[in-house]
Amino acid sequence: xxxxxxxxxxxxxxxxxxxxxxxxxxxxxxxxxxxxxxxxxxxxxxxxxxxxxxxxxxxxxxxxxxxxxxxxxxxxxxxxxxxxxxxxxxxxxxxxxxxxxxxxxxxxxxxxxxxxxxxxxxxxxxxxxxxxxxxxxxxxxxxxxxxxxxxxxxxxxxxxxxxxxxxxxxxxxxxxxxxxxxxxxxxxxxxxxxxxxxxxxxxxxxxxxxxxxxxxxxxxxxxxxxxxxxxxxxxxxxxxxxxxxxxxxxxxxxxxxxxxxxxxxxxxxxxxxxxxxxxxxxxxxxxxxxxxxxxxxxxxxxxxxxxxxxxxxxxxxxxxxxxxxxxxxxxxxxxxxxxxxxxxxxxxxxxxxxxxxxxxxxxxxxxxxxxxxxxxxxxxxxxxxxxxxxxxxxxxxxxxxxxxxxxxxxxxxxxxxxxxxxxxxxxxxxxxxxxxxxxxxxxxxxx
Numbered sequence: 001x002x003x004x005x006x007x008x009x010x011x012x013x014x015x016x017x018x019x020x021x022x023x024x025x026x027x028x029x030x031x032x033x034x035x036x037x038x039x040x041x042x043x044x045x046x047x048x049x050x051x052x053x054x055x056x057x058x059x060x061x062x063x064x065x066x067x068x069x070x071x072x073x074x075x076x077x078x079x080x081x082x083x084x085x086x087x088x089x090x091x092x093x094x095x096x097x098x099x100x101x102x103x104x105x106x107x108x109x110x111x112x113x114x115x116x117x118x119x120x121x122x123x124x125x126x127x128x129x130x131x132x133x134x135x136x137x138x139x140x141x142x143x144x145x146x147x148x149x150x151x152x153x154x155x156x157x158x159x160x161x162x163x164x165x166x167x168x169x170x171x172x173x174x175x176x177x178x179x180x181x182x183x184x185x186x187x188x189x190x191x192x193x194x195x196x197x198x199x200x201x202x203x204x205x206x207x208x209x210x211x212x213x214x215x216x217x218x219x220x221x222x223x224x225x226x227x228x229x230x231x232x233x234x235x236x237x238x239x240x241x242x243x244x245x246x247x248x249x250x251x252x253x254x255x256x257x258x259x260x261x262x263x264x265x266x267x268x269x270x271x272x273x274x275x276x277x278x279x280x281x282x283x284x285x286x287x288x289x290x291x292x293x294x295x296x297x298x299x300x301x302x303x304x305x306x307x308x309x310x311x312x313x314x315x316x317x318x319x320x321x322x323x324x325x326x327x328x329x330x331x332x333x334x335x336x337x338x339x340x341x342x343x344x345x346x347x348x349x350x351x352x353x354x355x356x357x358x359x360x361x362x363x364x365x366x367x368x369x370x371x372x373x374x375x376x377x378x379x380x381x382x383x384x385x386x387x388x389x390x391x392x393x394x395x396x397x398x399x400x401x402x403x404x405x406x407x408x409x410x411x412x413x414x415x416x417x418x419x420x421x422x423x424x425x426x427x428x429x430x431x432x433x434x435x436x437x438x439x440x441x442x443x444x445x446x447x
Contacts, residue, residue, distance in 0.1 A: 025082045026063075031075040037061070044079045045163065046086040051113060051170070052162050056080075089169040089226035092177070093271035096305035096350045100177050100229075100385040102129025103357070107142030109393045110167060111160035118395065119174050125402035130171060131231060131387060132161075134180040134222055137202070139189025143167075147221060151214045152193045168226045179229040179275070180222045184215055186234040203238050206294070207245045207255045212262065219263055229273040231308070235260070236279070236293040252294030260303035275306035277354065280333070281316065283309055283340045301345045308387060311337040311374075312356040327361035330370055334377035342382050350384045357388040357398045371401035 029040060041056040050056035056079075060066070063078050071077075102122060105115050110132040119130060133142050140157030141148065143164035149155040161167055171178045188202045199205040206212075219230055237252045245255050260276065267274040282295050301307070313333045316326035321336070323329050334353060341351055355374040359366035371388065378386045388398050 025080065027079045027081040029077045029079050031071045031073055031077060033073050035071065037066075037069060037071065040077065040079070044081055046165075047081045047083050049080070049082045051116075051166060052111070087163075087165040087169040089165060089172055091223070091226050091270065091272055092172060092228050094177065094228060094273065096273055097384060098177065098273075098350075100129040100179075100352055100387070101127040102131060102177070102179075102385075103127075103388045103393070103395055103398065104181070104390065105130050105132045105393055106391065107133040107136060107160035109160075110142065111162060114393070115167070116170065116174070118393070119171060119176050121395075121399050122176070122402075123174065125399070125406045127402060128175065129177040129179060129385070129387070131179040131181050132167070133183075134164075134227075135182045135187075135218060137183045137186045137188060137234065139183075139187040139191070141218065145218075145221060147214070147217050148190070151210070151217075152190055154189060154193050157189060164225050172226070177229065178227050179231050180225075180227040181231045181233055182215065182218060182222075183233050184235040185211070185237070190214075200238055205246075206235075206237060206252070206259060207247055207250070212259055215259075216263060216266065219266060223267065223270045223272050227272065229275060229306075230263070230267055231275045231277065232260075232263070233277040235276060236295050239279075239292055252292070253296035253299050256294040257296065257299040257303060260300050264303045264305075273305045274303075275308050275352070276300065276304045278307055278309045280309050280311045280337055281320075283337050283344075284321070297341065297344045301349050304349065306350040306352050307341065307345065308352050308354050309337050309341055310354045310389075312354065312360075312389065313374075314356060314358075314360040314362065325361065325363060328364045330356065331373040331377040334374045334383075335381040338378060338381040338383045351382065352385045352387060353378050353383050354387050354389050357390040357395060366397070368397050368401035368404055371398050372405060375401065375405065 027044065029044070031040070037057045037060060038053065041050075041053045041060065045053050045056055048056055048059070050059055059080055060077060063080060103118060105118060109115055109118070115130065115132070122128065122130070135141050140154070140159060142159050143161040144159065148157070168178050185199075185204045185206050186202055187204050191198045191202050191204055194204075197204050197208055197211050204211045222230060236256060245252055247255075260274075264274050278295055278297075279293055282293065282297065297307075311334045313330045314327040316323075316333060318325065320326050321333075323332065326333055334355065338351055338353060345351070353374075355371065355378070357371060362370060375386055377383075388395065390398070
């Protein structure tokens with residue numbers, strides 16, 4: 001193997017914006033017996049700019065003008081290596097009052113270029129945050145990790161993100177606040193593999209010291225990968241759980257508060273924000289809900305930087321708070337939820353709501369206006385930023401809502417951006433003219 005040209009990671013930004021991939025750097029690989037393009041791509045993947053191994057295979061084929069998948073022993077291949085070591089992004093620390101505005105991205109979207117296309121759109125409209133799944137309710141981590149195997153028999157599971165370091169590094173290059181979402185105690189995979197950790201069906205026991213240690217190690221690893229914020233979801237007991245924790249003198253809310261204190265100490269020490277997703281209904285402070293899930297606002301507010309109440313109107317039951325169909329009253333439930341939460345937590349905790357970006361139970365018309373009403377409710381009621389939730393990452397209505405609000409805030413004298421046409425430009429992407437948002441793009445045509 002002969003190294004021809006390579007650059008340190010800090011210099012990649014300028015190079016990737018100005019040069020074609022083949023000009024950035026390259027290594028000559030001599031094919032050995034039994035090697036395939038896929039295997040060779042795996043050898044160099046972490047030091048190339050390609051986001052997936054399959055992308056790298058295509059790059060190698062293109063650069064070397066390969067017409068057949070069959071390789072010959074001794075054949076020389078140019079591999080577009082850009083650095084002599086894997087990417088190692090660092091946390092971009094922010095204050096808890098940071099005005100984060102963004103969307104949720106599942107691990108499969110995060111493992112493809114869709115995540116960068118979403119980031120492109122967000123930046124155009126003044127948004128700045130992506131929350132990606134690091135561990136979803138199915139239980140497997142979304143990236144390669146040895147941690148599950150250290151605590152359980154689970155060593156293999158489907159995962160969507162091939163290189164989490166690249167994911168974080170590239171989003172940082174786009175000036176995106178990177179949030180790693182962890183589904184804490186709801187974990188189908190580990191609950192099945194570790195019966196003595198199981199509380200009920202798909203749930204781990206929050207009071208089990210080994211369970212808590214397992215989650216803490218995942219948080220520690222994500223901090224190592226340079227994320228800016230850890231977001232804990234399902235950090236609670238099941239909604240229909242027994243009231244007893246099995247530990248004398250400790251309620252479910254005691255267990256959750258003590259666990260959060262432990263995790264907050266870890267994140268704070270590394271300049272990483274800690275946010276908590278909270279059941280929207282808990283904000284109405286019905287004792288049965290607090291006792292069941294263990295999310296007692298007054299106990300946990302000192303152990304998190306941000307609370308993200310899940311104020312999806314569709315998730316409130318029929319006639320809740322006297323509203324026949326809460327899904328048709330988006331402004332009311334977001335506004336009331338934030339105001340009620342603020343009365344309890346005071347000014348010491350940032351409130352950043354999760355908002356509904358899906359049509360469930362909406363009967364009066366789901367579209368951009370539905371989303372705009374929620375965003376407006378958050379802004380009017382003291383929320384700091386907002387996050388949009390769509391399980392399948394369908395955000396077309398959300399983009400339109402963001403564009404509408406963006407245009408409404410443009411000063412009347414700014415003629416250059418008075419119409420939505422000014423937000424886009426035509427680019428030559430792989431030989432096709434495509435309309436894309438203006439601004440810095442680190443999408444497929446660059447990496």
